[in-house]
Each structure stands twice: as C-alpha cells, then as structure tokens.
Amino acid sequence: MRRFLVLALLFCWNLTPAVASTDRPNVVLFFIDDLGWRDVGFMGSDFFETPHIDRLAQESMRFSSAYSAAPNCAPSRACLMSGQYTPRHGVYTVGDPARGNHRYRKLVPAKNKTVLDDKFITIADTLSQAGYRCASVGKWHLGKSPLSQGFQVNIAGNPTGSPRGGYFSPYKNPQLADGRKGEYLTDRLTDEACEFIKANANTPFFLYLTHYAVHTPLQAKQADVEYFQSKPAGKLHQHATYAAMIKSMDESIGRVLETLKAQQLEQNTIIIFTSDNGGYGPATSMQPLRGSKGMLYEGGIRVPLVVKWPGVTKANSASEEPVINVDLYPTLLEMTGIPQPEEYALDGTSLVHLLKDPQSQLKTRSLFWHFPAYLQKYKGMQQRFRTTPVSVIRQGDWKLLEFFEDGHRELYNTRLDISETMNLTDSHPEKVKELATALHDWQKQVRAAIPSEPNPQYRSGNESND
Structure with missing residues (x-):
C-alpha cells in the first residue's frame, strides 16, 4: 500500500493518462x-x-x-x-x-x-x-x-x-x-x-x-x-x-x-x-x-x-x-x-x-563513488584487500581517492596517466584541496555513511599477508 501511494503522489502531477503512443x-x-x-x-x-x-x-x-x-x-x-x-x-x-x-x-x-x-x-x-x-x-x-x-x-x-x-x-x-x-x-x-x-x-x-x-x-x-x-x-x-x-x-x-x-x-x-x-x-x-x-x-x-x-x-x-x-x-x-x-x-x-x-560536452560536473566497505583480495594478490573504505571524485581529467582508514589521498590525471601510476598529491596540493572540498560537500549533501569506529579485532604490526 505504501508503495502505491508513493507512486501515485509522484505521478499525480501528470493529469493526462500515462499511455505510451504507438511510435x-x-x-x-x-x-x-x-x-x-x-x-x-x-x-x-x-x-x-x-x-x-x-x-x-x-x-x-x-x-x-x-x-x-x-x-x-x-x-x-x-x-x-x-x-x-x-x-x-x-x-x-x-x-x-x-x-x-x-x-x-x-x-x-x-x-x-x-x-x-x-x-x-x-x-x-x-x-x-x-x-x-x-x-x-x-x-x-x-x-x-x-x-x-x-x-x-x-x-x-x-x-x-x-x-x-x-x-x-x-x-x-x-x-x-x-x-x-x-x-x-x-x-x-x-x-x-x-x-x-x-x-x-x-x-x-x-x-x-x-x-x-x-x-x-x-x-x-x-x-x-x-x-x-x-x-x-x-x-x-x-x-x-x-x-x-x-x-x-x-x-x-x-x-x-x-x-x-x-x-x-x-x-x-x-x-x-x-x-x-x-x-x-x-x-x-x-x-x-x-x-x-x-x-x-x-x-x-x-x-x-x-x-x-x-x-x-x-x-x-x-x-x-x-x-x-x-x-x-x-x-x-x-x-x-x-x-x-x-x-x-x-x-x-x-x-x-x-x-x-x-x-559536444556536458556542463562541468563531478562524478562520485562512495564505498565504505572492505573487499577481500583475490588469490595471489600482494595487498590485503581489493579495497578498503574509500570515497572518490572525478572532475574533468582529475580523480581523487580518499581512504578512510588513515585519510591518505591519491590524485591522478586520468588523461595523462590512465594507468594511475603517478600519485600527484605532493605536486598539486591546491587541486587536492579543491577536489577534497567538493567531495566532502557532496558527502554531506547525500548523507554518506563515513566509517570511523575502530575495529576492536584489528591487530597492528602483523606482517603476514594472509
């Protein structure tokens, strides 16, 4: 019943019956x-x-x-x-x-x-x-x-x-x-x-x-x-x-x-x-x-x-x-x-x-990703996870990743470095600041869940890659 009412309210503005034409x-x-x-x-x-x-x-x-x-x-x-x-x-x-x-x-x-x-x-x-x-x-x-x-x-x-x-x-x-x-x-x-x-x-x-x-x-x-x-x-x-x-x-x-x-x-x-x-x-x-x-x-x-x-x-x-x-x-x-x-x-x-x-081109905008979760590594990977919690913005050719575990950031120019091999955070601090501000504003706008609670099961100093 709730879903019917929601749909009815969302579409009630269209007073003409919503019947598709044959063409x-x-x-x-x-x-x-x-x-x-x-x-x-x-x-x-x-x-x-x-x-x-x-x-x-x-x-x-x-x-x-x-x-x-x-x-x-x-x-x-x-x-x-x-x-x-x-x-x-x-x-x-x-x-x-x-x-x-x-x-x-x-x-x-x-x-x-x-x-x-x-x-x-x-x-x-x-x-x-x-x-x-x-x-x-x-x-x-x-x-x-x-x-x-x-x-x-x-x-x-x-x-x-x-x-x-x-x-x-x-x-x-x-x-x-x-x-x-x-x-x-x-x-x-x-x-x-x-x-x-x-x-x-x-x-x-x-x-x-x-x-x-x-x-x-x-x-x-x-x-x-x-x-x-x-x-x-x-x-x-x-x-x-x-x-x-x-x-x-x-x-x-x-x-x-x-x-x-x-x-x-x-x-x-x-x-x-x-x-x-x-x-x-x-x-x-x-x-x-x-x-x-x-x-x-x-x-x-x-x-x-x-x-x-x-x-x-x-x-x-x-x-x-x-x-x-x-x-x-x-x-x-x-x-x-x-x-x-x-x-x-x-x-x-x-x-x-x-x-x-x-x-042609679209009006200037940003693309966003928000992944506040962990994914286990594939067999044979050197790193411990495919990803740790992270939020991402792409604006023009620039892409910023901000990881929640330690706050570290990675900045790439996707046109000049499609393979994302050169982290430019040190050489472009103003661009990092600009994108991070836009990312944080978006997170607030959409009420993104930001993980911050420490995991009590975490054990630091463990060098194993299991």
Missing part, C-alpha cells in the same frame, strides 16, 4: 555481469571474440570514459535502477561489508543494505507509468523480485548474485523452470528475451536483459572451450573458459538484435550495451587500466558502453566525455519523452545532447 521507442538494455573494459573486440581484446557486439558498436555511439557507479554488482545495479548514488539507497556493496581478514580491518565498515527499498522509483516504475511493458530477464540481485520495482515480467531474477545451480540446467532457480539437461543459461535467457519481444511487438516495451554471464562460476559449453584452448593466446587475454562465456553472451546479443529486425522493430528500438563493473581479475585484464572488479581504480569501474538510437546517433561515432550509469535513467526519460517524477532526486545527467552531437 514511442522500445528500449533494450543489455547489462552484462563483470564484463571488463577491454573484454570486447571493439575495446581491444586480442583473444575474446565478440563480432555481434562489435557490429553493434559500429552502428552506435561508443563511450570510452563510461563508468559504473560502484565497483561490484549489487550497488551498481541499485544505482542504475534508482538513478541515485550509493549513499542515497544504502546498497554499498554485496552482502557483508566486513570482508577479508578481520585482523587487518582498521575500521568497522558502514552498515550495508542488500535490498533496494520499494520507496525508490526505478526506471521501470517510470516507464511502466507511461505505458511500457517492462521485463527483467536474468540477474536481479536487489531483493526478492523485480516485480515490486516496476517490472511486469521477471525471468530468473531473485536475490542471488550468481547462478545457484551453475550455468547448465538444472538451474536450481525458483524463478526459472529447468530446461533440458545440459541447456546453457545464457542461451535460455536469450530464448526468453526473444519470446518477450515477439509477444510485445505491438506495444512499447523495456527489456532489461541482465545476463548472469560472465560472473563466476566460470562455466561454458565444452565445444567453445576447446575452440579457445586451441587458439593462440593473446598478450592481453588468454582465459579459454572465460572467452567461451563471452562468446555465448555475444551470440545472445546477436540473436536479440536479429529478433528485433525480424519483428520490424529495429528502427524503433533504442539499444544500450554496458557492464555493471570491471572485469573479474583472475580471468581477465583491463590494462592499461589499473585494477579490476572490486577496486575504485579505473579497472574496477570503467566499463564498455554503446548506445544506438535509430535516427539520432551517428554510426561509428565516439565520445570521450566521462559518463556514469546513473546518467542512463534521465537519458532514457528524455529519449522517450517521459517527464521526470516530481520530488525524486536523480543524480545523473541526460546524455541526449551528447548522443545528438558526439563533439
């Missing part, structure tokens, strides 16, 4: 799990094969400085759906914020929410109110079901962040009936997505195809694994099973695009392809970017992004403008001609101006 564009959002910045051909992979995505990129506008709003799955998805940064919804990380060896955690991390509260007005809520048929196909990870968040259709979505039964049927997924023995999950989700398109060809729809791939467990079809095992390794990428998973994901994109074409919907459908965070470190590389999933360095948050808006975006166009996934909510509203809900904060900026003119 309102469809929207297909491909949201791939753990796909790194370099994990597709058009971004330079020398081993993974993504011909369908590469063709889509050639027909679209590419963003080379696109970011997820968080370095791991659930918070990135909460930001995408709500249009808000992590401090507003409180989904800071996946599950327990106190990960890794307790002896090395100096602070008690901020409390973390694992469910996106129904009070947040998702992009699906807004599109549904305008008459769109909304389907979530694949990973949800923000609570029990997307059906309470504006979607009318849920295929395979639940609280879990990885496929419970793995990638082959039986899936052990209450929201997805088992297929034939050995059926591959990525293929099955593609079947479901294509059927949704066919069933809704005569009404505006929003298809959120949120593959579990290429999240662990790393499992792929044997023939594809053998193919990549026989292929010469690249200097950047070499992992055969991961490559095979990417191949199936790419084939999925191709099948969905072909279904749109067969249904004569290709020219009236907006296509967005992106990832929820950086790639899985043990299986891939984001070089020259530093880091991987779970880090606030570029390799953990910079992601591939392409947008195809028929009749608007120019084929094979590109932008270096820094953008972030909270921008997609206001962008889709402007694309579809739907007003923003009143008295609901959207932290992003519409990218429509950029999409119409790739040489």
Whole structure:
C-alpha cells in the first residue's frame, strides 16, 4: 500500500493518462555481469571474440570514459535502477561489508543494505507509468523480485548474485523452470528475451536483459572451450573458459538484435550495451587500466558502453566525455519523452545532447563513488584487500581517492596517466584541496555513511599477508 501511494503522489502531477503512443521507442538494455573494459573486440581484446557486439558498436555511439557507479554488482545495479548514488539507497556493496581478514580491518565498515527499498522509483516504475511493458530477464540481485520495482515480467531474477545451480540446467532457480539437461543459461535467457519481444511487438516495451554471464562460476559449453584452448593466446587475454562465456553472451546479443529486425522493430528500438563493473581479475585484464572488479581504480569501474538510437546517433561515432550509469535513467526519460517524477532526486545527467552531437560536452560536473566497505583480495594478490573504505571524485581529467582508514589521498590525471601510476598529491596540493572540498560537500549533501569506529579485532604490526 505504501508503495502505491508513493507512486501515485509522484505521478499525480501528470493529469493526462500515462499511455505510451504507438511510435514511442522500445528500449533494450543489455547489462552484462563483470564484463571488463577491454573484454570486447571493439575495446581491444586480442583473444575474446565478440563480432555481434562489435557490429553493434559500429552502428552506435561508443563511450570510452563510461563508468559504473560502484565497483561490484549489487550497488551498481541499485544505482542504475534508482538513478541515485550509493549513499542515497544504502546498497554499498554485496552482502557483508566486513570482508577479508578481520585482523587487518582498521575500521568497522558502514552498515550495508542488500535490498533496494520499494520507496525508490526505478526506471521501470517510470516507464511502466507511461505505458511500457517492462521485463527483467536474468540477474536481479536487489531483493526478492523485480516485480515490486516496476517490472511486469521477471525471468530468473531473485536475490542471488550468481547462478545457484551453475550455468547448465538444472538451474536450481525458483524463478526459472529447468530446461533440458545440459541447456546453457545464457542461451535460455536469450530464448526468453526473444519470446518477450515477439509477444510485445505491438506495444512499447523495456527489456532489461541482465545476463548472469560472465560472473563466476566460470562455466561454458565444452565445444567453445576447446575452440579457445586451441587458439593462440593473446598478450592481453588468454582465459579459454572465460572467452567461451563471452562468446555465448555475444551470440545472445546477436540473436536479440536479429529478433528485433525480424519483428520490424529495429528502427524503433533504442539499444544500450554496458557492464555493471570491471572485469573479474583472475580471468581477465583491463590494462592499461589499473585494477579490476572490486577496486575504485579505473579497472574496477570503467566499463564498455554503446548506445544506438535509430535516427539520432551517428554510426561509428565516439565520445570521450566521462559518463556514469546513473546518467542512463534521465537519458532514457528524455529519449522517450517521459517527464521526470516530481520530488525524486536523480543524480545523473541526460546524455541526449551528447548522443545528438558526439563533439559536444556536458556542463562541468563531478562524478562520485562512495564505498565504505572492505573487499577481500583475490588469490595471489600482494595487498590485503581489493579495497578498503574509500570515497572518490572525478572532475574533468582529475580523480581523487580518499581512504578512510588513515585519510591518505591519491590524485591522478586520468588523461595523462590512465594507468594511475603517478600519485600527484605532493605536486598539486591546491587541486587536492579543491577536489577534497567538493567531495566532502557532496558527502554531506547525500548523507554518506563515513566509517570511523575502530575495529576492536584489528591487530597492528602483523606482517603476514594472509
């Protein structure tokens, strides 16, 4: 009842019935799990094969400085759906914020929410109110079901962040009936997505195809694994099973695009392809970017992004403008001609101006990340954590990281040093002060949780790297 009243109040200002016109564009959002910045051909992979995505990129506008709003799955998805940064919804990380060896955690991390509260007005809520048929196909990870968040259709979505039964049927997924023995999950989700398109060809729809791939467990079809095992390794990428998973994901994109074409919907459908965070470190590389999933360095948050808006975006166009996934909510509203809900904060900026003119720039602004939690290291890492609690601002080419354990800061110029190898805090103290002030002002504005309580289990002076 509370959610109904909230939605009614937010949309009551629109006295005209929110019924989508027949020429309102469809929207297909491909949201791939753990796909790194370099994990597709058009971004330079020398081993993974993504011909369908590469063709889509050639027909679209590419963003080379696109970011997820968080370095791991659930918070990135909460930001995408709500249009808000992590401090507003409180989904800071996946599950327990106190990960890794307790002896090395100096602070008690901020409390973390694992469910996106129904009070947040998702992009699906807004599109549904305008008459769109909304389907979530694949990973949800923000609570029990997307059906309470504006979607009318849920295929395979639940609280879990990885496929419970793995990638082959039986899936052990209450929201997805088992297929034939050995059926591959990525293929099955593609079947479901294509059927949704066919069933809704005569009404505006929003298809959120949120593959579990290429999240662990790393499992792929044997023939594809053998193919990549026989292929010469690249200097950047070499992992055969991961490559095979990417191949199936790419084939999925191709099948969905072909279904749109067969249904004569290709020219009236907006296509967005992106990832929820950086790639899985043990299986891939984001070089020259530093880091991987779970880090606030570029390799953990910079992601591939392409947008195809028929009749608007120019084929094979590109932008270096820094953008972030909270921008997609206001962008889709402007694309579809739907007003923003009143008295609901959207932290992003519409990218429509950029999409119409790739040489243009957005108004000067800052991008923010807030991660008041710990993430354990990957096996083989020298450092004790992938990240400790940290807050980050990017403004223009400058990026400042401020770590809460000891207050130390790192300043990088992302244009001159994309690999973040040169900490410029000593040589640019005024820039540090400027960005730190802006970051602290933002933290106060959004009431960001700042961890400060000492961890009583912390043991200083322990030199072990366990």
